[in-house]
Amino acid sequence: MDKMRMESEDLQQDNVQRIAALFPNCVTETRDENGHLKKAINFEMLKQMLSDSVIDGDEAYEFTWVGKKASIVEANRPIRKTLRPCKEESVNWDTTENLYIEGDNLEVLKLLQESYLGKVKMIYIDPPYNTGNDFIYNDDFKMSGEEYTDESGEVDEEGNRLFKNTDSNGRFHSDWCSMIYSRLMLARNLLSEDGVIFISIDDNEQENLKKICDEVFGESCFIAQIAWKRKKEISNDSKNVAIQGEYVLCYGLEKAKLALEPLSGEYVDKSYKDPTDEFPCGKWRPVPLTVSKGLSGGGYTYTITTPSGVQHTRLWAYPESSYKKLVDEHKVYFGKDNSGVPQRVMYLSESKGQPISNYWDSVATNKEGKKDILSLFGDNAFDTPKPTGLIRKMLQVATSEDDIILDFFSGSATTAHAVMQLNAEDGGNRKFIMVQLPEETDEKSEAYKAGYQNICEIGKERIRRAAKKIHEDNPDANFDDGFRVLKLDDTNMKDVYYAAGDYTQYLVSMLESNVKPDRTDLDLLFGCLLDWGLPLSFPYTSETIDGCMVHTYNDGDLIACFDENVPESVIKTIAKRQPLRAVFRDSSFVSSPEKINVGEIFKLLAPDTRVKVI
Known part of the structure; x- marks a missing residue:
């Protein structure tokens, strides 16, 4: 009986396997930080395999910055994290197909890799704009000014600084580029074959973002750089040129095609x-x-x-x-x-309509985004919300009625608002996945004074209030107005689960369970969904069978029982239902012979069921 991994996929090793299938002579072995052998790539050989002439030198056309390689490594590195359900903060937990996930989006994207691989039709993100200040996404590859100076060669052999490292120098661009690069690498995996991503950006990083997207998605996947008029007014205090617009970069995978819009x-x-x-x-x-x-x-x-x-x-x-x-x-x-x-x-x-324009001068403005917030909260609960009209436009041209939409910089949850609004209007069943870091609100802000201690609290409350208002404005509309709240946390498993060999038999016997004591059945169930790559929005039932709690996910995609000392009668009942997957705790069985017996029961009654333990 196999043991569940209970950590995110090792994307680096997955990539090695893909290359090995094409170029087996480029695969070698190396030792990891623990001294264990693992497969690796001979990059010099791979470069030669992809060249029609002898490789001589290291010149290439590329866009790079200090920390780029580290950001790639960080994107591929597995993590021991999980998403814990929070039913008390959710709306319509049992029936909704929408998700609201709290946590750092880099780690959340890693956890979603298998469950939503190739399933997301549209991604919209409004990442933090780089204004020369530190931003909140502090990744392992983010470095101090001194570290940047050393690595970028800004000192001579005697340690003297070659030029002054001001805020306008590359460290700030490097930090931002590393932050967005790793996240886009992971996001690309989630897009469907006809999936589309829209990214809001201003002048500060537009050029760099375009180059990064060309590299991550491919130049041939570029659809348009849309100019969006975000404000109608011209500020009198503007220097040289009044900035009224921003950009929305749009990329689509191989089969992506934006819908035509009605003739003006x-x-x-x-x-x-x-x-x-x-x-x-x-x-x-x-x-x-x-x-x-x-x-x-x-x-x-x-x-x-x-x-x-x-x-x-x-x-x-x-x-x-x-x-x-x-x-x-x-x-x-x-x-x-x-x-x-x-x-x-x-x-x-x-007429079937006309292609959309790359100049959006009358879609919506930031002032309308603030009006959206004011109409729901009565005050300025969020400083820089994008207008629902802007995202609604993207949804209209890039999605159809049953698609999944992801926003992993969800902020005030404008994207969720726009999804519900459009569903109410056209009868669609689009599903949203919002991801947001629980960044604390400023103590001087209206949001903090109103009791919202972090951005996630604002986002969740906005979805609740927006759903209520949409129902009031569209009394006959039937749309999914709920969401499941999941929160990023450390793994459900104790350290012994991952490295039992590092513990003596005496210490192992002293441990009553390899599951952390504060974790519930629901925590374990959703941890298994991530491990097995199942979507997190499907329905499930829980029932008591011969004194044991048994959970059935999506009519048998997975049946789980996490009780201690599960009797054979329960094992047989589960096996007779022939689920695609079954999972138990290691402590569900008193001894190894009992565990072996479970395997034999499933071989007899449900030979196609995959059985694992945690």
């Missing part, structure tokens, strides 16, 4: 004609039937005679039979005098 009224008024007796089916416009010479796709050459007797021999886009069908349907326009080159009649009702 201005375009319709300019391009479409009013109905006539000849073309009565609504507004219409003429579309050329001819094909320009030299264009790919060819065409059809024949002569068309107009109602007035004028003949036109051209290279036409349609074969003659299709043209005659258009004539029969009264969808050919010959000009005002019925003698012009024929054109197809395209009705407005036939």
Whole structure:
């Protein structure tokens, strides 16, 4: 019976396995920090395998900074953390499919790697803008000014500083780049094949973010850099140029395609004609039937005679039979005098829309974002909220009714608000995953005075209040207005679980359990979901069988029992249900023979069930 891992996936070793499948001669062995052998990559050999000439030198076109390699290592490093359910702060815990996760997003993204691999349709993030100040995401690769000076070569051989390290120097850019790079690496894994990511950014790091995204997602995945007009007013105290806009970078994976949006009224008024007796089916416009010479796709050459007797021999886009069908349907326009080159009649009702513009000057402004907050809280509970209208626009062009939307810098939870609003309007069932560090609010802020001690408390309360208001504005709407709260915490397991060999048999026997004493069945269940890569939003039931508590997740995707000394009758009941997975505690069995017997019971009654212990 296998033992559950109870830590995040080792992405570095996964990447090694992928490379090994393509280039087995590039795989070697090395020892880890504990002296154990593990697979590694011979990078010089790999570079040579990918080159059509002899590798001679280390020049390459690349974007780099101090700490970049460390950020890659940090993104791939496994962690011993878990997500603990918090039912008391949740809304509609048993039925909702939405998630609100509290914790550092780098670690949360690591934990979500298996459960949401390739399942997220849209990601929106509004990361902290780099203004030269330290920001709150303090990762292992973040370094002090002195450390940066040493590593970046800003001192000579005698230790003298080569130039002054001011706030405008690269350390601040390096910190920010390292912070965002590792998170985007992990986020990319969660996007579906047609998934799209939108990132809000200002001038300070726009250039660097574009280069990072080109590297993480690939230049071919770049869709657009959207200019967003965030404010209408021009500040009188602006220096040189008044900044009214920001950017939204948009990247999509291989099959990503943004939806068309309805034609604007201005375009319709300019391009479409009013109905006539000849073309009565609504507004219409003429579309050329001819094909320009030299264009790919060819065409059809024949002569068309107009109602007035004028003949036109051209290279036409349609074969003659299709043209005659258009004539029969009264969808050919010959000009005002019925003698012009024929054109197809395209009705407005036939239009599929138009591509979105990369200039959003009338979507929503930051002032409207503040109004959103004021309408819910009555005061300025959050300083810089993005407007729901901005994110609603992204949802409209990038998602459909059943998609998952992730925001791992969720702030005041504008994205959750926008998801519920759009679902109420179009009947969709989009699901959101909000991730936010519980950053403490300023004691002088209105939010703190109102009793909100951290940003997560603001975000959760906003979702509750927004849901109530959306119901009031849309009394007939049926949408998911709940969310499950999960909080990042240390692993459920004691140290002995991971390194039993480091403890003497006497000490092991003194330990009653390898599970921490403050952990509940629900903690253990959700820890197993992460370990086995199951989504965290599915329904589950709990029941008592012969005195033991048994949890069934999503109709048998997983059945778990974490009781001590589980009797054989319970084991057989679970096996007869033939779940895809079953999990027990190691202490559920008095002895090794009993554990072996469990394996035999499942082989007999449920041979396809995967059984593990924690």
